[in-house]
Amino acid sequence: MRNITLFVNTLCMTALVALAATPAPAATPAPATAPPTATAPIAIRAGRLIDVVSGRTLTDQVILIRGAKIEAVGADVRIPPGAQVVDLSDMTVLPGLVDCHTHLADLANAEPLDLLRKTAAQTAYEAIPNARVTLLAGFTTVRDVGVYRAFNDVAMRDAIAKGIIIGPRMYVAGAYITISQGAGAMTGLSPDVQLPWDMQFGVANSPWEVRQKIRELAHRGADHIKVLSTGAVLTHGSNPKSIEFTPEELRAAVEEAANFGLRVAAHAHAAEGIKNAIRAGVASVEHATLIDDEGIALAKQHGTYLDMDIYDEECIQSAADTPADFLKHDQDLGEIQRRNFAKAVRAGVKMTFGTDAGVCPHGINARQFAYMVKYGMTPMQAIQSATVNAADLIGHSELFGTISAGKSADIVAVKGDPLTDIRILEHVDFVMKEGAIYKLDILPPQKGEGIPSAGVRCPERKRIFRAELMSRSCATPHSAHTQLLIPSSATPFGPVLAWQDEQSRVENDSFTSSYQAPCAVAL
Numbered sequence: 068m069r070n071i072t073l074f075v076n077t078l079c080m081t082a083l084v085a086l087a088a089t090p091a092p093a094a095t096p097a098p099a100t101a102p103p104t105a106t107a108p109i110a111i112r113a114g115r116l117i118d119v120v121s122g123r124t125l126t127d128q129v130i131l132i133r134g135a136k137i138e139a140v141g142a143d144v145r146i147p148p149g150a151q152v153v154d155l156s157d158m159t160v161l162p163g164l165v166d167c168h169t170h171l172a173d174l175a176n177a178e179p180l181d182l183l184r185k186t187a188a189q190t191a192y193e194a195i196p197n198a199r200v201t202l203l204a205g206f207t208t209v210r211d212v213g214v215y216r217a218f219n220d221v222a223m224r225d226a227i228a229k230g231i232i233i234g235p236r237m238y239v240a241g242a243y244i245t246i247s248q249g250a251g252a253m254t255g256l257s258p259d260v261q262l263p264w265d266m267q268f269g270v271a272n273s274p275w276e277v278r279q280k281i282r283e284l285a286h287r288g289a290d291h292i293k294v295l296s297t298g299a300v301l302t303h304g305s306n307p308k309s310i311e312f313t314p315e316e317l318r319a320a321v322e323e324a325a326n327f328g329l330r331v332a333a334h335a336h337a338a339e340g341i342k343n344a345i346r347a348g349v350a351s352v353e354h355a356t357l358i359d360d361e362g363i364a365l366a367k368q369h370g371t372y373l374d375m376d377i378y379d380e381e382c383i384q385s386a387a388d389t390p391a392d393f394l395k396h397d398q399d400l401g402e403i404q405r406r407n408f409a410k411a412v413r414a415g416v417k418m419t420f421g422t423d424a425g426v427c428p429h430g431i432n433a434r435q436f437a438y439m440v441k442y443g444m445t446p447m448q449a450i451q452s453a454t455v456n457a458a459d460l461i462g463h464s465e466l467f468g469t470i471s472a473g474k475s476a477d478i479v480a481v482k483g484d485p486l487t488d489i490r491i492l493e494h495v496d497f498v499m500k501e502g503a504i505y506k507l508d509i510l511p512p513q514k515g516e517g518i519p520s521a522g523v524r525c526p527e528r529k530r531i532f533r534a535e536l537m538s539r540s541c542a543t544p545h546s547a548h549t550q551l552l553i554p555s556s557a558t559p560f561g562p563v564l565a566w567q568d569e570q571s572r573v574e575n576d577s578f579t580s581s582y583q584a585p586c587a588v589a590l
């Protein structure tokens with residue numbers, strides 16, 4: 068209760084009074100893990116809706132959402148009485164975006180050895196904003212492909228799923244499977260430094276050691292396996308052009324993972340390491356920097372996805388703390404990778420959207436779209452790589468990747484048409500995950516106007532807000548950068564609304580489940 072009071076105090080003194088004067092219904096706030104209560108369905112009016120399966124844009128669609136799922140989509144879907152209507156008729160609506168290569172549960176520092184200055188718990192807490200900004204940027208799902216502190220990613224995935232923290236749906240690797248002193252190892256230390264267990268969990272040096280690690284990871288909750296087939300750019304003492312795991316070890320990884328129903332993602336820069344991974348049967352090659360014509364043909368033949376992080380070159384080069392040896396590894400690779408991306412697109416290889424987020428700051432993932440278009444994709448292909456293709460690679464096309472009946476209500480919207488200007492996706496205005504609205508940008512109100520009345524049409528904005536709002540006495544004037552964050556009553560966060568300016572967003576959007584009815588009115 069103390070935390071709630073403190074938060075409310077900073078937000079609105081009148082609300083604090085209202086809260087204090089109202090007897091707490093059950094004394095104990097609902098736990099963050101409480102299941103969502105049954106609420107009215109939500110109907111989204113979509114002015115334009117990108118159908119990523121047909122590659123067409125549909126107009127004037129209605130998306131009906133009940134609980135966490137999409138119930139119906141179409142131009143003639145009837146809006147049931149009592150439904151909350153979210154009017155996005157002046158926006159383009161598309162499926163929640165998916166990044167297939169993130170590292171949310173690690174620190175985003177350029178120097179991996181910085182992790183040695185932190186306990187596992189510090190790293191875990193400091194990584195929480197990575198998840199939040201990724202979701203608010205429109206990425207409702209990520210495939211996280213490795214973490215230096217083994218199982219921090221499993222813990223983050225589960226904390227998000229339980230509603231303890233805000234973030235995208237995560238699929239995680241649990242650890243890196245790597246050779247000793249390899250691309251996924253914590254290197255650069257004196258040999259007499261003994262690393263803690265979780266910083267060397269995935270080290271394996273034979274097919275049987277690879278199998279043993281995969282058995283452990285599968286048992287402890289990994290969703291897929293990440294292997295390092297070649298050296299890396301961002302690892303001390305590594306050479307991205309070198310081969311690490313042997314074909315025999317890679318085959319063992321794919322076979323053992325398959326025994327547990329898991330797929331393998333292989334990090335590979337060098338051409339031979341890419342081909343070794345494809346021939347072994349991995350689901351995706353990450354980076355694929357130096358892929359040659361034979362590798363492209365093999366990827367096509369095997370149906371292997373290439374997951375190429377072609378936007379982060381400038382981040383590596385410009386980060387103030389990029390170690391000098393990393394810059395040396397990186398020489399020319401960025402441009403070569405972009406050219407090879409273009410070749411792979413022309414060849415018709417299956418591609419997914421993966422950024423290696425953490426190299427560039429988390430939350431700017433969508434900047435990669437412009438690079439994908441610059442290097443040969445159509446805007447529709449780029450969007451498909453981050454939706455329908457990504458769901459196929461992850462193996463959950465039944466759950467997300469398209470806006471269709473029966474799937475999770477993972478939906479984003481932008482002002483304007485991203486098929487005309489792909490960079491529009493860098494500023495997502497609406498984010499829904501599993502039927503809960505996490506972001507809904509509004510046009511700035513007139514100075515001193517306060518919160519627009521819910522359910523009242525704001526004439527010049529042509530938009531209706533329906534939400535359960537806190538007491539109107541909270542309606543303080545807000546800045547031109549105000550954003551509306553509405554975890555609605557259908558969410559684990561309870562019927563709350565917070566408004567905040569850009570500066571206070573980080574503090575306020577972790578609004579928790581406990582703040583409930585006393586200061587809320589249904590509108």
Ligand SMILES: [Zn+2]
Nearest residue numbers: 168170212423
């Ligand atoms: Zn990575």
